[in-house]
Amino acid sequence: MAALLAGCESAARSTGFATEVPQRPDFIEQSRPATLEYVPVGTTAPERAKPKTPDEVKRAEAELEALRKRHAGEAAATSKPPTN
Numbered sequence: 320m321a322a323l324l325a326g327c328e329s330a331a332r333s334t335g336f337a338t339e340v341p342q343r344p345d346f347i348e349q350s351r352p353a354t355l356e357y358v359p360v361g362t363t364a365p366e367r368a369k370p371k372t373p374d375e376v377k378r379a380e381a382e383l384e385a386l387r388k389r390h391a392g393e394a395a396a397t398s399k400p401p402t403n
Contacts, residue, residue, distance in 0.1 A: 331337035371379070 328337060332339075
């Protein structure tokens, strides 16, 4: 069976249906590890973060709104009126 497949491969190469795999550049060979370490099957996912409480969400929204207003004020202070 292997000999039959080898014959098919050479026929495919000679007709142009199969291509040679080019050699990878040196920088790729040097950056890849010799063996790849995969995450084993059956590992547990990391613990998810706790959802924020409504008070924490409101506090974060207030901080972001204050930051937005500060940036809008800085942008208005530094912008020059258009000249005609």
